[in-house]
Amino acid sequence: xxxxxxxxxxxxxxxxxxxxxxxxxxxxxxxxxxxxxxxxxxxxxxxxxxxxxxxxxxxxxxxxxxxxxxxxxxxxxxxxxxxxxxxxxxxxxxxxxxxxxxxxxxxxxxxxxxxxxxxxxxxxxxxxxxxxxxxxxxxxxxxxxxxxxxxxxxxxxxxxxxxxxxxxxxxxxxxxxxxxxxxxxxxxxxxxxxxxxxxxxxxxxxxxxxxxxxxxxxxxxxxxxxxxxxxxxxxxxxxxxxxxxxxxxxxxxxxxxxxxxxxxxxxxxxxxxxxxxxxxxxxxxxxxxxxxxxxxxxxxxxxxxxxxxxxxxxxxxxxxxxxxxxxxxxxxxxxxxxxxxxxxxxxxxxxxxxxxxxxxxxxxxxxxxxxxxxxxxxxxxxxxxxxxxxxxxxxxxxxxxxxxxxxxxxxxxxxxxxxxxxxxxxxxxxxxxxxxxxxxxxxxxxxxxxxxxxxxxxxxxxxxxxxxxxxxxxxxxxxxxxxxxxxxxxxxxxxxxxxxxxxxxxxxxxxx
Amino acid sequence: xxxxxxxxxxxxxxxxxxxxxxxxxxxxxxxxxxxxxxxxxxxxxxxxxxxxxxxxxxxxxxxxxxxxxxxxxxxxxxxxxxxxxxxxxxxxxxxxxxxxxxxxxxxxxxxxxxxxxxxxxxxxxxxxxxxxxxxxxxxxxxxxxxxxxxxxxxxxxxxxxxxxxxxxxxxxxxxxxxxxxxxxxxxxxxxxxxxxxxxxxxxxxxxxxxxxxxxxxxxxxxxxxxxxxxxxxxxxxxxxxxxxxxxxxxxxxxxxxxxxxxxxxxxxxxxxxxxxxxxxxxxxxxxxxxxxxxxxxxxxxxxxxxxx
Numbered sequence: 001x002x003x004x005x006x007x008x009x010x011x012x013x014x015x016x017x018x019x020x021x022x023x024x025x026x027x028x029x030x031x032x033x034x035x036x037x038x039x040x041x042x043x044x045x046x047x048x049x050x051x052x053x054x055x056x057x058x059x060x061x062x063x064x065x066x067x068x069x070x071x072x073x074x075x076x077x078x079x080x081x082x083x084x085x086x087x088x089x090x091x092x093x094x095x096x097x098x099x100x101x102x103x104x105x106x107x108x109x110x111x112x113x114x115x116x117x118x119x120x121x122x123x124x125x126x127x128x129x130x131x132x133x134x135x136x137x138x139x140x141x142x143x144x145x146x147x148x149x150x151x152x153x154x155x156x157x158x159x160x161x162x163x164x165x166x167x168x169x170x171x172x173x174x175x176x177x178x179x180x181x182x183x184x185x186x187x188x189x190x191x192x193x194x195x196x197x198x199x200x201x202x203x204x205x206x207x208x209x210x211x212x213x214x215x216x217x218x219x220x221x222x223x224x225x226x227x228x229x230x231x232x233x234x235x236x237x238x239x240x241x242x243x244x245x246x247x248x249x250x251x252x253x254x255x256x257x258x259x260x261x262x263x264x265x266x267x268x269x270x271x272x273x274x275x276x277x278x279x280x281x282x283x284x285x286x287x288x289x290x291x292x293x294x295x296x297x298x299x300x301x302x303x304x305x306x307x308x309x310x311x312x313x314x315x316x317x318x319x320x321x322x323x324x325x326x327x328x329x330x331x332x333x334x335x336x337x338x339x340x341x342x343x344x345x346x347x348x349x350x351x352x353x354x355x356x357x358x359x360x361x362x363x364x365x366x367x368x369x370x371x372x373x374x375x376x377x378x379x380x381x382x383x384x385x386x387x388x389x390x391x392x393x394x395x396x397x398x399x400x401x402x403x404x405x406x407x408x409x410x411x412x413x414x415x416x417x418x419x420x421x422x423x424x425x426x427x428x429x430x431x432x433x434x435x436x437x438x439x440x441x442x443x444x445x446x447x448x449x450x451x452x453x454x455x456x457x458x459x460x461x462x463x464x465x466x467x468x469x470x471x472x473x474x475x476x477x478x479x480x481x482x483x484x485x486x487x488x489x490x491x492x493x494x495x496x497x498x499x500x501x502x503x504x505x506x507x508x509x510x511x512x
Numbered sequence: 513x514x515x516x517x518x519x520x521x522x523x524x525x526x527x528x529x530x531x532x533x534x535x536x537x538x539x540x541x542x543x544x545x546x547x548x549x550x551x552x553x554x555x556x557x558x559x560x561x562x563x564x565x566x567x568x569x570x571x572x573x574x575x576x577x578x579x580x581x582x583x584x585x586x587x588x589x590x591x592x593x594x595x596x597x598x599x600x601x602x603x604x605x606x607x608x609x610x611x612x613x614x615x616x617x618x619x620x621x622x623x624x625x626x627x628x629x630x631x632x633x634x635x636x637x638x639x640x641x642x643x644x645x646x647x648x649x650x651x652x653x654x655x656x657x658x659x660x661x662x663x664x665x666x667x668x669x670x671x672x673x674x675x676x677x678x679x680x681x682x683x684x685x686x687x688x689x690x691x692x693x694x695x696x697x698x699x700x701x702x703x704x705x706x707x708x709x710x711x712x713x714x715x716x717x718x719x720x721x722x723x724x725x726x727x728x729x730x731x732x733x734x735x736x737x738x739x740x741x742x743x744x745x746x747x748x749x750x751x752x753x754x755x756x757x758x759x760x761x762x763x764x765x766x767x768x769x770x771x772x773x774x775x776x777x778x779x780x781x782x783x784x785x786x787x788x789x790x791x792x793x794x795x796x797x798x799x800x801x802x803x804x805x806x807x808x809x810x811x812x813x814x815x816x817x818x819x820x
Contacts, residue, residue: 053776055594055595056596058596061596062593062594062596063594063596065552138559138562138563138566139550139551140550140551140554140555142559143552143554143556146556185596186596186597188596188597191596206605206768207595207602208768209768232678233766233768234677234766235763235766236677236763236764236766238661238764239664239677239763239765239766242664242665242676242677245669246669246672246675246676248675248676248677248678393543393544393779394544394549394779394780395544395545395549395780395781396542396544398544398548398549398552398553399543399544399548401553402548402553426554
């Protein structure tokens, strides 16, 4: 009996020892500041969680157009011109730019005395070499400049020649970054420690994990306020928001509506939404017999109560669109709203001889849009239009999109250049063959808009183009998208960006 | 023993060839084209054709397969055009994070699982056995993503004891490793318990008891060794599964391991990375299984001598 008791006591002692050791280990592992180990302090360090991973720092390569690479590139490298937080174009390396008479050549005058972070001078040769590198690598950004060439006219002047008039060149150059001459195709050594002329240099980079930036001491402008900026990749939204709440990160963006109320209720967070260039766009495939008739397309648009859907699903980040491009894009001209009228829609469809037995294929690529698409399908069902929502993987979606293997295509379409030329001018021509729609009159208007550098004239022409697109219901244009940002209130100087690419050079923590 | 090793190695090579061939075919059978994904929907047809040619995708499938096998034999896994670097470099960059996570989860699972299994199996039907059985069923039933999120809510958000995500310090490893270990603990505990109960009813155990050995001597000196044979085999298989299957945990905790790399590569049709990562994972599984077989042979002389 005594032996059994002793054994039990011995077991209890061992158990207690193990538990104590475990607790000590856990305590040793714990963060001593209550989880607030990176943000929240007045240490001049800013940690943010981007919406997409940064897989490469090469702005000319295959990842050049990705949001992650763009976010990093704008802090490390300079551009000729860049959009402001509200989309207004301003000079970066260029102090001025002007087109020739027929808008086939743009001359950029470069800022004097710019140096790279290694102290070497940046001149026109670097700009030309970078342009050649970008077009030569055949990455996604090269597609913006088909047949374009760049030449140096002096150490501080370059000219970009286009094979056809192109007024949108400055806007498109918002994704063109200048690297030093001589960077190779897959120059791993360079991109491990890139040399740029942007506000920051790279302190450490692990692809798809984190990018740490420190101020570039050779930067020509105001020295960046933070001592260090870390951009972390946190793929799961829930994990990003948790990290924001615990203070592990200071800024998060791309937050869906259903999460905003909870964040707004938190005292130490600031929440804002900013109108972006992105718009929910639902093209009709005008080449299929059921959707050839503009009356049919208009009736389908009229049959969906987009106002209610937006109010219910996107009360904070959505508002009804009034043109094929959003209000922040050059060329936006508001159109007559399409009123929801299911009875009129049904009558118009019947009058047009619409085949109600045919099932339309509505393709989309991202699960986050599923509720929206389902709501649209449900409204169309009410007027007898049968729609099959097809959620596809991005790769399959893109392939089918280009092959026109759909009847209605849903996309959140952004205009990163803030110029209607790279949306309307590029996608809606007969030659583009993007949605089976061809209208020679529209082609003429778009060509004229692309051939003049006069902003007022361009806006007028894109307004005319928008009217044709809108009235012919080339697609349905239900919603303009705003981007929701949330940041810790101890940060000052943070400006939410309309394209989802915020600049952190002006951000100050409490005491920095 | 040598014969066994040679045999297992040959089987391993066959498995590797099978994995290499299967993954080559599967990624190409999936809808979606790497060039289209890389260039995005804005690219024109000529651009796509040029990129397909530079990626070698315009060649007949048979020719692609033969050159791929030749490259693999030379340990050349090709370039990832998407990442702008050799595919295997990208894979090997992610391997340490996966090894850290898997190893910590495995060690935790083995220690806790074996202990729980022994405690339960030592007195079958007792209170401890019932408690352990209930706990292990619960651990195995909880979906990993749910467990992960609950742990984050409790330990990161409410208690502020541990970071919610990311890498860099040992404390970053605690929550993902524990999440990954939970179902594994349950498997090991249940297997150890069952195996131990069976072994304890063997004749040689009764003989040991009749010789006057204490329960502890019987358990540790005789029963445990034999009970471990199925456990070791299962651990070998499970660790292999963990290496490639930790993707949910990696996503929840922003852990940059192999699993999430493969998922990104599949979504982007990055053939070279998918192939390289799959072959590496297959290689790890083959090696781990071989090690498990050798360990089992060490534990059971009948296997060593070829008696069974």
